[in-house]
Amino acid sequence: MRPGEASGRGGRTREAAARPVAGLSEAAEIAITFDDNRLASLVFGQYDQNVAHLERRLDVLATALGNHVVVKGTPDAAERARLVLETLYARVRDGGGMPMTLGDVDGVIQEVSLQGNLFPAAEAPANGERAQFEQIATRRRGAVRARNAAQDAYIKALRANELVFAEGPAGTGKTWLAVGHAVSLLEQGHAERLILSRPAVEAGERLGFLPGDMREKVDPYLRPIYDALYDFMEARHVDRGLQTGMIEIAPLAFMRGRTLTNAVVLLDEAQNTTSMQMKMFLTRLGENSRMIVTGDPSQIDLLPGQKSGLVEAVRILEGVEGIGRVIFKDADVVRHDLVRRIVSAYEADARLTGEQPDSRPAPRRGPLP
Structure with missing residues (x-):
């Protein structure tokens, strides 16, 4: 030295x-x-x-x-x-x-x-080392550590609770970390099945109007879940899991009448569930299973007059033992550095021109006059 x-x-x-x-x-x-x-x-x-x-x-x-x-x-x-x-x-x-x-x-x-x-x-380590964010470990990606305090709280909640609600905007890692946690539990033998679902009206109640078999019909609506799954597992393991039923990806409508045991169950885009759909889903929880529900309450696409099952569920279930809730903010969005600079440039231009970054009219819902 x-x-x-x-x-x-x-x-x-x-x-x-x-x-x-x-x-x-x-x-x-x-x-x-x-x-x-x-x-x-x-x-x-x-x-x-x-x-x-x-x-x-x-x-x-x-x-x-x-x-x-x-x-x-x-x-x-x-x-x-x-x-x-x-x-x-x-x-x-x-x-x-x-x-x-x-x-x-x-x-x-x-x-x-x-x-x-x-x-x-x-919680500070006794040896003087700095405390670190929590991490998820899978065979394909190795250790994946939380990138901010909200993600750290999310991983802790996933480990501590049988049911976790995660709310917040896109890009915060809600679905991605949930899939990673589910894969980790599967690989460690703490779960026997992965069941991943999304509400999709076009692929659910009106499935018969779409061409192809069930998987071909629902694939376009569940693609974001597939993307996260392939991030954490080798493609051959995903394909084999889908063939054997160890991994199941299905629309919410296919959960009715089932009891899901020894499984990790993820419901994504839950803000678009109705009250009845959410209650049906939550009551599918079986022995030795865990549920993760993710969604963005600011992006509800239900028809006027319909209540969001996610919004209602977190209100009704607040304080219930065994249920965790994590709320992500806009500041928790994890973006590519170039995307961050692009967004900053658009926001700066909006301030100069006095316009909102997205000034399009709100989409019309319901039948046309």
Whole structure:
């Protein structure tokens, strides 16, 4: 170890000193050296894209070369960047060499930023290590860790309750994490079946009007669930599971009259269930089963006068033992970095022109006059 360097955890050395940086009255420079060049490259990303993303998000300057990276910025920003890089390196090392993505970087930034007010003092590790967000592990993807506090609360709720309601806008990971949790339980032997469902009027009560067999009729409406499933399982395992009945993907109408035992049951887009459909679904829960209900109450497509089964259920079942509820906000949406910049540009343009980002008239519902 060179003079002036401090030994750190995670197989790396670092040194920190206050140095002037252009444009900053007081800045810090932190140098980190990891002990494995290959693992360091998985942290930095292809063409150092993760490092560049870290620069934009934390407003720092970072230079990576081999297994060495130097971070410059305000003392607080540089320290946060150090914690992010160390956490990413530990995840690559402990996760069997899985490369880090921009989404992983965003998640660790959130995790580091929330330290001190996210985890109660009683939950702080006794060895002084930082507490981390919860994770889901599957054979195909390895460990997938929550990317913000809402996702962390969601994973904890999934583990602690037999029935969980997750509400919030698209892009928050409600369905994706639910499918990942279900696959994890299946692979660990805690469940024998996966049953994934969505309400779809066109593919449910009026199934006979569509061409093809049952699977061909409902596939277009259940495609988002298939996408999440293929993310967490090998395609051949999914296909075999569908053939053997270990994995079942069906419209909500096909749940009537059944008792679902030893299964993980997911109902997606639940805001479009009616009161009767939701009650029917919830009462299908059998022995040693778990249910996950996800939806966005702001995107209800029912006919005028029909109550949303999701909205009614969370009101009626509030406080019932064994039932958890997690509400995601707009700030919890996990977006690709380019998408985030595109949305920001549209919002900035809307402020300049005085128009709403989407000024289309609301769609008409009900029969035409």
